[in-house]
Amino acid sequence: MRKKYLPFVTVCFLLAALFLGNCGGSGPGAPGSSGSEDTGILPTVTAITHNTVVSNQGDEWEIDLIQDVCTGGTLEKWGNDYAEISFTGQYVNPNVTSNNQLYVTNYTVSFLAVNPSNPTIPAIVAGSQGAITIVPNTTTGPFTFLVFSTGMKEQLVQDLNTINSVPSFPLQYNMEIVLYGQDNYGNSFTVGPIIRLINIQDYNNC
Numbered sequence: 297m298r299k300k301y302l303p304f305v306t307v308c309f310l311l312a313a314l315f316l317g318n319c320g321g322s323g324p325g326a327p328g329s330s331g332s333e334d335t336g337i338l339p340t341v342t343a344i345t346h347n348t349v350v351s352n353q354g355d356e357w358e359i360d361l362i363q364d365v366c367t368g369g370t371l372e373k374w375g376n377d378y379a380e381i382s383f384t385g386q387y388v389n390p391n392v393t394s395n396n397q398l399y400v401t402n403y404t405v406s407f408l409a410v411n412p413s414n415p416t417i418p419a420i421v422a423g424s425q426g427a428i429t430i431v432p433n434t435t436t437g438p439f440t441f442l443v444f445s446t447g448m449k450e451q452l453v454q455d456l457n458t459i460n461s462v463p464s465f466p467l468q469y470n471m472e473i474v475l476y477g478q479d480n481y482g483n484s485f486t487v488g489p490i491i492r493l494i495n496i497q498d499y500n501n502c
Contacts, residue, residue, distance in 0.1 A: 322364040331486060335479040337485075338385065338466075339384040339385050344436075348360070357495065358466075359495065360376055360499040361497055364501070373448070376442055377442075377445075380439070382436065383436050383439075384431075386432060387433075396432075396479050398429065398431065399478055403475045404419055404474050420464060430487075465498075469496070472489035472491050
């Protein structure tokens with residue numbers, strides 16, 4: 297991916313123009329979980345990757361803030377950012393097995409600014425789409441979770457135009473994903489937080 301690091305003056309100009317135009321770690325990680333004592337299953341994230349309209353970045357988290365105009369006037373590919381997550385489960389007591397399995401029903405994504413001067417990014421609170429299951433001794437997924445929408449990018453651009461001093465780019469945040477669900481018997485569980493450092497700026501994907 298070819299990156300473009302914009303000088304401060306250029307960034308301010310682009311942000312102002314967008315505002316006036318109504319611009320709307322490595323490895324899968326081992327997050328904690330709760331509820332295993334009730335479900336009898338310990339859920340584990342086996343892989344997490346960052347998927348965009350341009351490509352799957354693997355476990356790299358570069359968020360393209362602004363849609364660029366390419367040579368000839370065409371627009372670069374630009375859109376939502378997703379986490380693709382795969383799971384497995386282990387029986388808490390390997391000597392006691394069952395037909396129980398886990399279902400992810402909803403999730404949250406929150407953002408903690410590395411630089412306190414960065415604008416606040418509201419958390420995502422959403423229900424999962426489709427059947428997202430975690431099964432003992434089996435890998436399931438990858439399943440898709442929205443983690444950064446185009447609307448959030450447009451709002452962030454507007455917020456940057458309202459502060460006195462634009463922070464240096466890339467804007468860095470610790471993104472925390474927490475998954476919630478129930479098993480076959482209605483027992484609740486959580487997975488996470490899954491924490492990734494994300495970098496937000498204008499990446500040129502023309």
